[in-house]
Amino acid sequence: MVELAKLLVHRHSTLVISLVIITSPSTATAAVTRYADSLAAAATPRVSLLRLRGEDDPSLPAGNAAVSMIESQRTRVREALLEFTPTARLAGFVLDMFCTSMLDVAExxxxxxxxxxxxxxxxxxxxxxxxxxxAAAAESTEAELVFPGLVRPLPGKVLPSGLLHEEWAAASYRMARDFRKSKGILVNTVKELESYAVDSLSRTENPKVYPVGPIGEKSRREDDETIEWLDQQPESSVVFLCFGSMGAFRGEQVREIASALEGSGHRFLWSLRRPGEGGPWASPTDYEDVREVLPEGFLDRTAEVGRVMGWVPQAAVLAHKSIGGFVSHCGWNSTLESVWFGVPMATWPMYAEQQFNAFLLVEELEIATEVRMDYRSESEEVVSAEELERGIRSLMEDCSRKGRMKGFSDLVRGALTDGGSSSSSIAEFIGDVSNNDL
Structure with missing residues (x-):
């Protein structure tokens, strides 16, 4: 949302954006607080920050509690916006997908x-x-499901994780209903990357779609030890393993990954993090010493060809010329970064819609190879070293998808240039917002 705000004010000289951040005791982590503080310090007259704090309801399930907490802030949001924008015409709301309860405030x-x-x-x-x-999802995860957004039938086994849990499924259905009440939807994608899906959406009676992606920082040089090590590696020689802000594995799976990397013989950079304590959604942390979880002698045997790190600057790593492949959890931001930099992917999804994204990358777009498409972190299933090694070898040694990824990379990069598809879509959105009261 922050990057979208920056993009919009850059494109329109009189647009003013107020960013509303709602936190609760469970979501106001140190990282979120630091980030909000940095935004406040860097705020410009045309991008301002409103920070509201709600309260958790421990009597509600996690999904319902989050929605309830946001809903409880409707009156405060209305009052804050009226107070915050006395001299500017309020043109409209752009809502996060979980904040559809604010539709009533806009109305x-x-x-x-x-x-x-x-x-x-x-x-x-x-x-x-x-x-x-x-109904079909409830009957079987082996079924193949046909729907307008994909060319190929979707296997039931890659349905989003939330649909397999009644609480989250009900929330998803509510969101789908509420999405239709909006006037338009800004989608973090590029028309050329998902042309079939974008065209399919344009033929429906759903709200107008604006493909405005990729949203986010596109290139960044980080002068740290990770980048210094990559500088010493041959071009396209390193496989990069990173599983997002919530991606972490237990000891047995870590040892299988280590065995696969050592067996593949490829250079590697591995972002390895410790599972969080305090529940399935607790944020991972860095190990004080990764030796406690890795096979004995692994770091010594691979010292010349590999690096095991904690958190790494993912965008800067993917931008580096030595990276030849990316083993990813298939989060959409990570997917767009990989496409932007033209780095082939191997899919290892964890949760949310990542299984769906993996299917899209492997079967629909054909720009990724598969480690797994249907893995779910909650299952605690262990993927064997043999299976992982096959996936890594396919990623690094099979060139059939590299050219296709490079073609998509060129298209995605062109989308945000003057006259590009996303640039034009952004201009169309700003024009529509500006003319809403005319």
């Missing part, structure tokens, strides 16, 4: 609401089609 203020959808167009189409899939 009270007499302005339209738009949605920012941080995943891709195919998954947005899936979300709209989700209620009709409900």
């Amino acid at each position: 009270e203020l007499g302005v339209p609401s738009y949605l920012f959808f941080p995943s891709g167009a195919a998954f947005l189409g899936f979300t709209f089609h989700i209620q009709t899939l409900h």
Whole structure:
């Protein structure tokens, strides 16, 4: 949302954006607080920050509690915006996908609401089609499901994890219903990357879709020891393993990964993190000493060809010329970064819609190879070293998908240039917002 705000004010000289951040005791982590503080310090007259704090309801399940906490802030958001924008015309709301309860506030203020959808167009189409899939999903995860956003039938085994849990499934159905109440949806994708899905959405009676991606920082040089090590490696020789802000494995799986890397013979950079304490959604942390979880002697045997790190600057790593492949959890931001830098992927999804994204990358777009498409972190299944090694070898040694990824990279980079598809879509959105009261 922050990067989207920056992009919009850059494109329109009189646009003013107020960013509303709602936290609760469970979400106001140190990292979130530091980031909000940094935004406040760097705020410009045209991008301002409103920080509101709600309260958790321990009597509600996690999904319902989050929605309830946001809903409880509707009156405060309305009052804050009225106070915060006395000299500017309020043109509309752009809502996070979990904040659709604010649709009512926009209606009270007499302005339209738009949605920012941080995943891709195919998954947005899936979300709209989700209620009709409900019966089939409940019957079997072996079924193949056909819906408008994909060329190929979707295997039931790669349905988003949330649909397999009643609480989250019900929340998904509510969101799908509420999305349709918005005037338009800004999607973090590129028309050329998901042309079939974007065209499919344009033929429906759902809200207008604006493909405005990729949203986020596109290139960044980090002068740290990770980049210094990469500088010493041959071009396209290193496989990079990184599993997102919530990706972490237990000891047995860590040892299988280590065995696979050593057996593959390829150079590697591995972002290895400790699972968080305090529940399945606790944030991972860095190990004080990774030797405690790795096979004995692994670091010594691979010292010349590999690095095991904690947190790494992912965008800067993917931008480096020595990276030849990316073993990823298939989060959509990570996917777009990989496409932007033209780095082939191997899919190892964890949760949320990542299984869906893996299917899109392997079967629909054919720009990734598969470690797994249907892995789910909650299952605690152990993927064998042999299976992992096959995936790594395919990623690094099979060139059939590299050219296709490079072609998509060129298209995605062109989308945000003057006259590009995303640039034009952003201009169209700003024009629509500006003319809403005319």
